[in-house]
Amino acid sequence: MLTYCLVIFLGLGSAFYYVTLATVDILTEKIVVIEQEVVKKGIIYSDNTIKDVRKIFTRLYQPQIFDNNTSIVDYLNPVRHERIDKENKFAILTAFLQNACSTNSFITDIFIVDFHEKDIFFRTNIPGRGAHSGYNFFDLDFFGRDEINAEIDIIPTYVPDYMKVIGNNFPVISYSIYLFDKNFIRFDSPLGLAVINVRADFFKNAFVDSFEYKGNIFVIDNKGICLFDSENRQMPGEPFPFGKYAATNLNDLKTNDNHIINKQTSIETGFTIISILDRQVIVEETDAIRQSFITITTICILVSMLISVISATIFSRRIKSLVRNLRDIESGNLDTPISVKANDEFGYLEQSLKTMCLRLDEYIKTVYISELKTKTAELKALQAQINPHFLFNTLESIRITAELNKDTQVAKMIHILGNMLRWTIKASGVFVKLPEELSYTDSYLKLQKFRFADAFDFSIDISDDLKEFYVPKLILQPLVENAIQHGFKKKTENGIIKIEAHLHDNNLVLTVADNGIGMDENKVFDVVKSFDESIDEASINSIGLCNVHQRLSILFGSQYGLGINSKLKEGTTITLTIPQLAKEDMEQYVQSYYRR
Numbered sequence: 001m002l003t004y005c006l007v008i009f010l011g012l013g014s015a016f017y018y019v020t021l022a023t024v025d026i027l028t029e030k031i032v033v034i035e036q037e038v039v040k041k042g043i044i045y046s047d048n049t050i051k052d053v054r055k056i057f058t059r060l061y062q063p064q065i066f067d068n069n070t071s072i073v074d075y076l077n078p079v080r081h082e083r084i085d086k087e088n089k090f091a092i093l094t095a096f097l098q099n100a101c102s103t104n105s106f107i108t109d110i111f112i113v114d115f116h117e118k119d120i121f122f123r124t125n126i127p128g129r130g131a132h133s134g135y136n137f138f139d140l141d142f143f144g145r146d147e148i149n150a151e152i153d154i155i156p157t158y159v160p161d162y163m164k165v166i167g168n169n170f171p172v173i174s175y176s177i178y179l180f181d182k183n184f185i186r187f188d189s190p191l192g193l194a195v196i197n198v199r200a201d202f203f204k205n206a207f208v209d210s211f212e213y214k215g216n217i218f219v220i221d222n223k224g225i226c227l228f229d230s231e232n233r234q235m236p237g238e239p240f241p242f243g244k245y246a247a248t249n250l251n252d253l254k255t256n257d258n259h260i261i262n263k264q265t266s267i268e269t270g271f272t273i274i275s276i277l278d279r280q281v282i283v284e285e286t287d288a289i290r291q292s293f294i295t296i297t298t299i300c301i302l303v304s305m306l307i308s309v310i311s312a313t314i315f316s317r318r319i320k321s322l323v324r325n326l327r328d329i330e331s332g333n334l335d336t337p338i339s340v341k342a343n344d345e346f347g348y349l350e351q352s353l354k355t356m357c358l359r360l361d362e363y364i365k366t367v368y369i370s371e372l373k374t375k376t377a378e379l380k381a382l383q384a385q386i387n388p389h390f391l392f393n394t395l396e397s398i399r400i401t402a403e404l405n406k407d408t409q410v411a412k413m414i415h416i417l418g419n420m421l422r423w424t425i426k427a428s429g430v431f432v433k434l435p436e437e438l439s440y441t442d443s444y445l446k447l448q449k450f451r452f453a454d455a456f457d458f459s460i461d462i463s464d465d466l467k468e469f470y471v472p473k474l475i476l477q478p479l480v481e482n483a484i485q486h487g488f489k490k491k492t493e494n495g496i497i498k499i500e501a502h503l504h505d506n507n508l509v510l511t512v513a514d515n516g517i518g519m520d521e522n523k524v525f526d527v528v529k530s531f532d533e534s535i536d537e538a539s540i541n542s543i544g545l546c547n548v549h550q551r552l553s554i555l556f557g558s559q560y561g562l563g564i565n566s567k568l569k570e571g572t573t574i575t576l577t578i579p580q581l582a583k584e585d586m587e588q589y590v591q592s593y594y595r596r
Contacts, residue, residue, distance in 0.1 A: 039262050073180075093112060110195070113193040157200040174197050420443050461499070479544070499512055523566075
């Protein structure tokens, strides 16, 4: 036991060690992926912002359809003043700026400086902000730009002193562009200046859904000035602290032993998005995972031990119960009550033992009853051997007496009846050859002709190639009897019964037709409906037909049986359909049908 415990503890210790190493690698890979996604989001957001700014600045040069195709820049051009309605200038420019603010939520302030008229047009998305009236906006060196051109310039984070603010004045990043005449050649005389301010912390909008990332995100410009710090530790507008991360400049800033670093620079803005994660975060998460793993493993071991003890106790009880049952059965008590307590391996053994006892008990009773029935059948068979001989001898004595008394008709009837009785007892089994069945039917018809004084005649038309086929025993006689009893009920002469046979679709088709009183459609429907009823429930007029149909359906399947075609006062034709088979094939067919 001590050895097993030692092996378990060594195994768990090794598992903890390798799980820890694997966890560190997995977390590091996951964090690298998350950092790449975070940086990518910052780049996309920065690029989309500059694209939106560029669209706004481009619209300044586009003709306004509602104002005689005059652009915003045209209102700043002194050369075009004579064609401009100066009264609408303020309304047109402020409406343009208001529209830009309303449709672009990232804008804090937007304003246009008119260098010629010394005017400033200002709109903001922040209540309580406005342009300071005493500020000199009209100096070309307003933002301290190195040169005057038509390119968008990005001014890094600063607190605008030209703003008149109610409350705190926060840092912004400015996008500015000088405005020129469309046909300008020189860049030294701009018409005005367009400026869009955004909050210095507007980059946080790019990372609102990056809640899984536990590192720090920075945005710096191409001069290394910090524009954004997700943890607000670095003051916007100050140089980025490369030395804190073992680097001297942006090119040296790479992943090291203490930090995982990812960075990417935007081609559109020149901004660099930097994500930095302290490796200590990974160590803390790994320790938490390891502690959880140890706790869960300990709980699982304790629960497993408890389950093992309980399971062992339950299985021991069930084994003892099974052994007691086996001893009872061994002593000959097959009625031992065996309860199946669960659907598992022991339950399977209990169920198998229970089933074995039931089948064994049933088998013993079956064999015992079968032996009794066999003895009884043998006794009855010995007794029955006497009866047919006695009946045949008696009929023969009556026939000879009738001949001696010159009553030849009675003698013939007795002779026919004796032959029918002899064939019925002689023909063993379920199937007989078609000629034998027809011979029996012929005898029955001859006997009935004596009875009804030749009120009908009959014909049997069977080709020689059908004489080797077998049919169920006694299936034609009930059909012929039905024709005589019901078809010729009101007919005393000229009755005709025709019996024919032919092959169709690998089936043997027998027909019994008469020219009797026939039936209407309702009567035919009632007779056919009675085929599916039990013999006890069938009409007295259709018991024979019902018997034949159900015998055929039981032997060959529901697709076989009887069909009736009848017209009132014209006669009835009954069609009997069975498979076209010899005796052995027919018996095999019936057996295979019942095995389905």
